[in-house]
Amino acid sequence: LQRLAYAIIGDKELPIDHDSEHVKELLLAGTSMGGARPKAVVVDRNDLWIAKFNRPDDRWNHARVEHAMLVLARECGVETAESRVETVGDRDVLLVRRFDRARADGGFRRARYLSALTLLRAEGTHHDRAKWSYVLLAEELRRVSARPQQDAGELFRRMCFNALISNTDDHPRNHAVIAMDTGWRLSPAYDLTPSTPVSNERRDLALVCGDLGRYAHVDNLLSQHSRFLIDHAAAEATVRVMEQTVRNRWYAIARAQGVTERDCERTSRAFAYPGFRLLLPKRA
16 A cells, blocks of 8 residues: 555556555545545554555655654643554554544444534635634534533644644644534544744634634634633633643654654744744734
C-alpha cells in the first residue's frame, strides 16, 4: 500500500501486482475521516484503523508530527482519536483508530455520523464560507448534543488548541458529531496538523472564532465565550493553561514521539506564535 500510495501521488504507472480493488482500498472514497492524504483501512488489535501515509513532497514527517499533535492535544485536555505510529520498512505510517465503528457480532457496527459541514448546512468550498464558524457550530451542538455543555466546552478547547498550533486546516469536514447507542455527541478530534505561515502577527483559522472573524488571537477566542456555555473567567483560565502547555511541552512531546530535531525546527514557528497575544487597538 505504501508503494501504491507513492505511485498514485506521483502519477506513475501502478505496480503490475496491484489491481483496481487495491486502488479503491487506498483511496477510501467517502470515508468519514476524509482528508487529502493517501490512506487505507486496516484491521489491527480487533479494531479498525485509518492508515495515513506520508507523501514524497512533505516538508516534514507528517505521520510522526500529527501523532505528536494528538498526544499534545490530549495533554491540553482535548479528547482525540487514539493513534500510534508504525514503521513499515523505512517509512512511518500513522494509525488512527476509527471512532465511528464498534466491534459487533464478529464484524463492525457503523455509528451515525454527521460532519460539521452538514450540521452547519454549509458549502464545501472556500468560495462561500459564510457558515464556517466555531461559534455557529457551538450553537448547533447546543441544539443536537445529548450533553450540550460538555460538547460546547470541548469544542472551545479544540478551537483554542488549533489556534495555538496554527492548524489552519480546521475546516468543517474536520469536525463531526457521532451517535452509536444514544444521542449525538461531538466526535473525538482528528486531523490536528500544525502549519508555519509567514506572518508572525496574524494567522487565520479556517473557521470563525469570534468577533474578529477567523483571527487566531486570544481576544478573539474569548469574545464569544458564552456561546460555548463557558463563563469568561473559566474561558480565560482554559486558554492560559493550554497556552502554557503548548509552549512548554510541544518540543518534549514531539521528540518523545520520534519527531526528529530537524522536523522540530521546521515546525517550531507553529506553536503559540507571537501574534496570539499581540496588543490590539482598542475598539470604539
